[in-house]
Amino acid sequence: MYVFHLTVFTTGAVIMVLEIVGSRVVAPYVGTSLPVWTSIIGIILASLSIGYFLGGRLADQKPNIKPLVGIIMASGISIAIIPMLQFALLPVLSVISKDIRINALVATTLLFTAPSILLGMVSPYVIRLKLNQLKKTGSTTGELYALSTIGSILGTFLAGFVLLAYFSSDQILFLLSGSLLLLTFIIITKERIHAKFILLLVFIFILSNILISLNFSLKNYNIKEFDSQYNKILIYDSVDEKTKKNIRVMRINTEIHSAMFLDSDGLVFDYTKFYRLAKHFNPKIKSALMLGGGAYSYPKDFLKQFPKASINVVEIDPKVTELARQYFSLKDNPRLSIYHEDGRTYINNAKGEYDVIFNDAFNSFFSIPFQLSTKEAILKMHSILSKDGIIMSNIISALQGEKSLFLNAELATYRSTFPYVYVFATKPNSPSEVQNVVLVAMRDKPKSFESSDKELSLYLKNKVDLNFPKIRILTDDFAPVDQYIMKLL
Secondary structure, eight states: OHHHHHHHHHHHHHHHHHHHHHHHHHHHHHOSSHHHHHHHHHHHHHHHHHHHHHHHHHHHHOOSHHHHHHHHHHHHHHHHTHHHHHHHHGGGHHHHOSOHHHHHHHHHHHHHHHHHHHHHHHHHHHHHHHHTTOSOHHHHHHHHHHHHHHHHHHHHHHIIIIIHHHSOHHHHHHHHHHHHHHHHHHHHHHHTOSOHHHHHHHHHHHHHHHHHHHHHHHHSTTOEEEEOSSOEEEEEEEEOTTTOOEEEEEEETTEEEEEEESSOOOBSSHHHHHGGGHHHHOTTOOEEEEEOOTTOHHHHHHHHHOTTOEEEEEOSOHHHHHHHHHHSOOOOOTTEEEEOSOHHHHHHHOOSOEEEEEEOTTOOSSOOOGGGTSHHHHHHHHHTEEEEEEEEEEEEEOSSSGGGHHHHHHHHHHHTTOSEEEEEESSTTOTTSOEEEEEEEESSOOSOSOOSSHHHHHHHTTEEOOOOOOOOOOOSSOOOHHHHHGGGO
16 A cells, blocks of 8 residues: 555655744744754654654554555644644743743753644554565565655655745744645545535635634734745834834844844944944955854945945855845945855855954844854954954854853853953943943954044043953864853843
8 A cells, every 4th residue: 555655755754844844933933053953853752752652652552544545634734724823822932931941942842742743643553464465574674654754854845955044934834734634534534434515614624724823913013024945034124222213123043133223324223333343443445354244234224334445245145135135225335255155154254354354143042143253253353354454253242251151152152262361341330231332352462452532542541441350262173152151141
């Protein structure tokens, strides 16, 4: 019965797609850091183990196809209601705990335990039914496991390379649900089981849930929601608390990453204004590199501040750039070059020299690309700087205490490469407060920390001298940045 082969293949694919899209489902609430991925993988594996056990027991007790049909149908329903559970349950996670590990475990348990258990029950049940018909138990079992694994492999590549690039997470979940319900229909038709009316009711339930979810996600605040291969992105209009001006905001996963004023081209976030100190430390800037584009707020400002200079921007997510063009007034400019790749791979292969490198890839409380924080990465950036070149890196941190661990480690790592490294805090008088901190590294000692430019003089006064305890530097082999940044929450 090839329907059994189709069953294990389909459920194998669904399991892996669910695991990968699961990170996108929980990202707006707990981020996509290592603890989140650990929770998703661990909870789904534990649930599958329970499913294998229960499925084998039930198959021995009721070795007929009707319970299998019910299991597959139930798994489809449980996946279909994930979006509804997501909207209803996950927003309260921040009330439960500030520990990202606890929140990630709770989120993944609530959303993915039931469908994973049900999907896990399918393979042992199919094997039991298949063995009723054949004597070649070893080859039959191996064949079914192989098909399930092939399905999982296909699901992995399908999710990572295709589905997340073209469909939203809700659409993918409904696609998975629909695939399982279609499989149920095929089995019912093949086996002539009289359950078509029940299946029709299930389809109506799924359709109503789709409409409810769609209505809920679109009705508030005129929020525009997008999914890319890397992120869940929200764009909406708001009001800047400091200036009371209207702004447009780009939120990536759990955090606000970029914003622009709707009535002017000024910079919204204070830390981006500190990047203008590049003019003080290296007045003759002709070429720049920026790691992390976001809505391209600072690259646009750079082109205005340095009318004869060019800037290369490395933004890993092409969708972010597309939305910056559509909603944040990003225009083509012969002095602006955009590269869609990981910042580390870019600097590994970079040619030429830059007068300044801006690292804006650490703008997160939840997930930091550790590969840009290490000694090896900094050495590579050092090698592509011009003689008077500088690096400016934005870090979210306190200036003292356990919430400064990442800043401490990164500062030590930079000091192991550059003889002169300085720190400028956006809130120097609040050392215990988590804030944006701009680290500046250079080969030669600056001539002065004073400027005739009133704006630059204001930023220069925010230089802080930090005396951290000794800490191990970050390397490609040792970079526990996820553990360090968890202290920020």
